[in-house]
Amino acid sequence: MATQREWVNWAIGRIEADFNRSADTHLIPLPVPVLPDIAIYLKDESSHPTGSLKHRLARSLFLYGLCNGWIRKGTPVIEASSGSTAVSEAYFARMLGLRFIAVVPRSTARAKIEAIAFYGGECHFVDGPSQVYEVAQSLADELDGHYIDQFTFAERATDWRANNNIAQSIFAQMAREPYPVPTWIVCGAGTGGTSATIGRFARYNRHDTQICVADPEGSVFHRHWADRSILRVDHASGCIEGIGRQRVEPSFLPDVVDRMEAVRDTASIGAAHEVSERLGRRCGGSTGTNVWACATIAAEMAARGEKGSIVSILCDDGARYTDTIFDEAWLADKDLDVAPDRARIAHFFETGNFAAL
Structure with missing residues (x-):
């Protein structure tokens, strides 16, 4: 059975291989x-494979979470998003075999919601954009998961x-x-x-x-x-x-x-x-x-x-x-x-x- 460190090494290798062939x-x-x-x-x-600028950000956020010890084997990953970042993060979560939940406003374009689902992600809807942060953190706490938090870590992860x-x-x-x-x-x-x-x-x-x-x-x-x-x-x-x-x-x-x-x-x-x-x-x-x-x-x-x-x-x-x-x-x-x-x-x-x- 692989140790957590071995799994993280494997996960980083998977992400880097994806980047290398793109x-x-x-x-x-x-x-x-x-x-x-x-x-x-x-x-x-x-x-990009997931169709937006946010593909770069999602890759960086996953690597940041892995290298900081925040994302481990089996860790549910939760994000607050207006759609595109969640699509890209769902792509990387599926690559690593992790559960992914996007907290998104109900007004999010249907095509984005469908793309999140296509990559195996789940959507948790809120009525207003200002609610996404608190709800995402609450879900992460409830599920013992990681709130990946693009709004805080975007400039740090890149x-x-x-x-x-x-x-x-x-x-x-x-x-x-x-x-x-x-x-x-x-x-x-x-x-x-x-x-x-x-x-x-x-x-x-x-x-x-x-x-x-x-x-x-x-x-x-x-x-x-x-x-x-x-x-x-x-x-x-x-x-x-x-x-x-x-x-x-x-x-x-x-x-x-x-x-x-x-x-x-x-x-x-x-x-x-x-x-x-x-x-x-x-x-x-x-x-x-x-x-x-x-x-x-x-x-x-x-x-x-x-x-x-x-x-x-x-x-x-x-x-x-x-x-x-x-x-x-x-x-x-x-x-x-x-x-x-x-x-x-x-x-x-x-x-x-x-x-x-």
């Missing part, structure tokens, strides 16, 4: 022909100096581009771990790259960045899954962020629709949030006569949102008219002008 994700140009001196790219994280984190991958892939060191990297914040990793990596390698976090208008993160005394908002953060929170998460590090862009939900969804058509495949709402911020920055750079590159993230596959942001009936029920904002972002791609129409 290719890196693509860096896709997003052309704006009328702005030849400004190049925009999207890091396509939807091509090796921000290297180890093929997303920042290292972006800079390596940009090496042969006309402007190899990005002027800006734009990302959203759910835990804050991605912006923390990219911001630290840029500083560690003495790059001049600045970090912009694109945040849903209802989220607390951009408010906290402007005023550190603001730690929570009482209202819902919006309908863009995966980014934006009601409380400032421990993994969000505002001091590594150079700029915040607050983006309306209609702008995020309108941009997601337009980018999906231009790429020939659907992308999620958080990608739209990112692209809206990229367009804002690109237009400002062009107005100043600056040259350079902007890199952002295609966070996940839009197929997960067929019954939400890509469903006309759903949009109508939420009273979301995305046509004006979609027209504005389309106008930017055609003219380079991002002024309101």
Whole structure:
């Protein structure tokens, strides 16, 4: 019978083998022909085995838990999530033969819930996003399990100096581009771990790259960045899954962020629709949030006569949102008219002008 240490060695080996047979994700140009001196790219994280940026995070969180002695043979793993992280964690839990329970809001997209179940995970539903933390910890205590807690450990579990984190991958892939060191990297914040990793990596390698976090208008993160005394908002953060929170998460590090862009939900969804058509495949709402911020920055750079590159993230596959942001009936029920904002972002791609129409 294997000892716990032998099982942990086996589990780490399984995760590393999975990583070794997985290719890196693509860096896709997003052309704006009328702005030849400004190049925009999207890091396509939807091509991970579990279809989103959160695959990297889930792998790091499992390795962190294993190496800290928190995850052992037979340990139930519990997570608080809006969906995508739980999908990826269910994948790794199944790989290791562990029970996995995701505590998710009832509003989570059906496709994400189905994906969690596909990988053998269970869903425990709560009525509001703010309830996920307490319920996840309570379940972990009840089952003698491990609450993996992405919101606390995202920036700690990821090796921000290297180890093929997303920042290292972006800079390596940009090496042969006309402007190899990005002027800006734009990302959203759910835990804050991605912006923390990219911001630290840029500083560690003495790059001049600045970090912009694109945040849903209802989220607390951009408010906290402007005023550190603001730690929570009482209202819902919006309908863009995966980014934006009601409380400032421990993994969000505002001091590594150079700029915040607050983006309306209609702008995020309108941009997601337009980018999906231009790429020939659907992308999620958080990608739209990112692209809206990229367009804002690109237009400002062009107005100043600056040259350079902007890199952002295609966070996940839009197929997960067929019954939400890509469903006309759903949009109508939420009273979301995305046509004006979609027209504005389309106008930017055609003219380079991002002024309101």
